[in-house]
Amino acid sequence: MKKLILATSALALTAGFAAADVVRMGTEGAYAPWNFVNDKGEIDGFERELGDELCKRAELECEWVKNDWDSIIPNLVSGNYDTIIAGMSITDERDEVIDFTQPYTPPDPSAYVAMDPDVDLENAVIAAQAATIQAAFIAEQGWTLVEFATPEETVAAVRNGEADAVLADKSYLDTVVGTDGLVMLERTEAIGGGVGMGLRESDGELRAKFDAAIQSMKDDGSLNELIAKWEVSSQW
Template sequence: MKKLLIAATVLAAATGMASSQTVRMGTEGAYPPYNFIDDATGDVAGFEIDLGNELCARAELECTWVRNDWDTIIPNLVSSNYDTIMAGMNINEERKAVIAFTQPYTPGMPSAYAALSADVDVEGGVVAAQTNTIQSGHVASTGATLLEFPTPDETVAAVRNGEADAVFADKDFLAPIVEESNGELVWVEGYDTVPLGEGIGMGLRQSDTELREKFDAAITEMKQDGSLNQLLVKWFGEDAMVFE
């Protein structure tokens, strides 16, 4: 990992982050409403795509989107396969040891447990979570048996097919799935709102200080003029958590 970080630093220093350079925005494309693939166009869409495009416009940067699987999304940022991560990534100390983050562009969005029954034992049963997420780390710290999957959809499928007793994920990801299940999936009683992490932010290489400052300034501007809250309501509904 140290060699990768050194290589990324050398590359960034050699190329620079001038405003005329195309900034490659890394995302997963599999975590609605944050990011997903538009069936009609085949392009990435979602809250983070709308937000990322607006941030690039305000920072006067030319940006393009790059898809990458979640389980290698940080290593490929460090290896310079793209320049940012916008993929529903919560800020925490473990990740900050490897990459840098902008300020959060969401408030501290809660996580939640969903299951086929509201009285599932989430601390002693089998719980599905996506690999390398703060949710999987949380489950591993409890008495539950952690069942990890590479994609969020697989975690929900594990509950439906009986492999897992419950799924633990961002509540905003699970909410439409629970709502559209017609009662098949329900929130686990007492575990429908679990605060984790410091909020979701954009990840960058630690060497890209200038680029991070440009995006931080654009995020601040959107918070101050209310446009960030408008995007949160657009994608997460009228009851969305917004910035004060």
């Protein structure tokens, strides 16, 4: 689904997870329905429910850690938490810095939201969250890109006229369409790979446990049920 981020930090590549049976799960908490903070101040969403179930099947105890997107890979590498479960697309660039489990969702299409359904994208100013696959795509097209730190800011830029459109995962934009005159354009983009959990390259044993848990959810159909419940992507 979501993003492209390059981490240059190589600190603590040999760090192990916090304790034998406790795993700290790092997420953004700002990308509904994948992950968000609910009214009780708790991490919620598809990936919270998924992560808790994966930990249960892997016989691990989960602790959830909220982290801003732009530092989510460096802070994994430096040992602030043990996994990333934050709508992160598996890409070759990221795989040079961290490891990934097998994908737990297929690729999510990227879509555009604008105030004008007839906006000319090639000549428009398009907003995207910084360090995402969407930002990289716009830049590769040679279109005019404005980047923001959070997904909320990209949508706000369209509302207040700083940008003509925003490009993001369709599942996220579905949550804002229809508010303040925002409309979804017909055009979508197939960019990025499936979404997986990110781990330090030194944590092969932990990756194997989560791989097995993800596969068990695919095999018994519970992963498709969870994807359908939260409407985050197509099913397996």
